[in-house]
Amino acid sequence: MHRNCRDADMTKLTRRALIHAGMGLAAAVAAPAGLARAQATPLILYNGQHRATTEALVAAFTKATGIKVTERNAESPELASQIIEEGARSPADVFFSEQSPPIASLAERGLLGQVDPATLKLIPDKFAARDGTWIGTSVRTRVLTYNKKLITPEQLPKSIMDVASPAYAGKIGYVKQDGFQEQVMAIVHIRGRPAALEWLKTLKANGRAYNGNRIASTAVENGEIAFALSNNYYWYSLAREKGAANLASALYSFPGDDAGNIFNVSAAGMLKTSRNQETAQRFLAFMLSQEGQVAMADTTAEYPVISGVTSPFELAPLSAFTAPVSPADMGSASDAYSLEREAGLI
Ligand SMILES: [Fe+2]
Numbered sequence: 002m003h004r005n006c007r008d009a010d011m012t013k014l015t016r017r018a019l020i021h022a023g024m025g026l027a028a029a030v031a032a033p034a035g036l037a038r039a040q041a042t043p044l045i046l047y048n049g050q051h052r053a054t055t056e057a058l059v060a061a062f063t064k065a066t067g068i069k070v071t072e073r074n075a076e077s078p079e080l081a082s083q084i085i086e087e088g089a090r091s092p093a094d095v096f097f098s099e100q101s102p103p104i105a106s107l108a109e110r111g112l113l114g115q116v117d118p119a120t121l122k123l124i125p126d127k128f129a130a131r132d133g134t135w136i137g138t139s140v141r142t143r144v145l146t147y148n149k150k151l152i153t154p155e156q157l158p159k160s161i162m163d164v165a166s167p168a169y170a171g172k173i174g175y176v177k178q179d180g181f182q183e184q185v186m187a188i189v190h191i192r193g194r195p196a197a198l199e200w201l202k203t204l205k206a207n208g209r210a211y212n213g214n215r216i217a218s219t220a221v222e223n224g225e226i227a228f229a230l231s232n233n234y235y236w237y238s239l240a241r242e243k244g245a246a247n248l249a250s251a252l253y254s255f256p257g258d259d260a261g262n263i264f265n266v267s268a269a270g271m272l273k274t275s276r277n278q279e280t281a282q283r284f285l286a287f288m289l290s291q292e293g294q295v296a297m298a299d300t301t302a303e304y305p306v307i308s309g310v311t312s313p314f315e316l317a318p319l320s321a322f323t324a325p326v327s328p329a330d331m332g333s334a335s336d337a338y339s340l341e342r343e344a345g346l347i
Pocket of ligand 1: 051232
């Protein structure tokens with residue numbers, strides 16, 4: 002079993018205490034190994050990813066290594082703020098963010114350590130931070146989920162830029178989190194900042210805001226609204242619950258290489274201040290292992306990031322997405338929040 006920094010300190014202390022207590026050298030040397038095994042320091046994971054996904058991952062990790070994981074769960078942007086506030090006192094070893102911008106905001110502040118190069122090599126560059134401070138662990142695609150009884154694919158907008166045009170007033174639902182900032186950044190990259198601001202203003206004027214992608218997807222399914230911007234896996238989650246054939250809703254992607262066809266990643270990194278760095282690196286490597294990827298891919302309809310692991314969900318091939326902007330280009334998406342404020346959305 003690998004030992005970590007805290008275990009090494011504990012071993013030193015224990016040995017010293019035993020010697021002071023007058024025990025023989027043989028006993029003093031023999032005891033710490035057993036203690037270290039019994040007391041492997043749990044990994045402290047700040048988790049913003051969907052809990053079911055993380056629980057499946059953590060269970061597989063603990064089964065494979067015997068190392069326990071203590072989770073603190075909250076929304077990813079909140080956890081990133083908490084880590085920034087805690088600074089060097091943060092107990093977090095690893096941050097698992099549902100989206101890349103919150104973890105990128107930590108990288109921009111120099112709060113993350115380097116991911117082991119051997120781990121970084123397991124995934125394509127576009128799924129990892131350019132500075133090697135975080136890894137994408139699964140891919141999700143942005144989609145429109147629409148109600149088949151209320152609108153046909155032919156009637157749906159041909160571009161993300163038109164989703165909130167007056168023709169769709171009252172028909173479009175949106176959620177200001179979980180993929181939304183990446184969407185705004187993609188529009189900034191491809192169409193420019195003024196176009197993104199205008200897009201947000203029309204969304205505010207003609208769209209209906211929902212407080213979560215699951216809520217928006219359910220509203221579409223129930224016929225409360227014709228279509229909504231969302232992430233792909235929410236529809237698959239409904240399909241798993243009710244059977245795809247029984248659903249009133251379906252997924253739609255824009256034709257061509259539209260700015261609406263983006264993917265984003267869930268991402269993880271190690272805190273520079275972690276006192277459990279060997280275990281943290283081991284956990285990150287496990288996230289990109291066959292076992293780790295299978296545990297996550299079986300739980301949610303996100304795409305695995307390593308080759309050789311396939312999703313049990315019948316996902317549209319990722320190659321169908323031209324994805325003009327990659328997660329590595331998104332950064333902390335701070336400009337998306339500025340634009341949302343300028344448009345009066347937040
Ligand atoms: Fe989500």
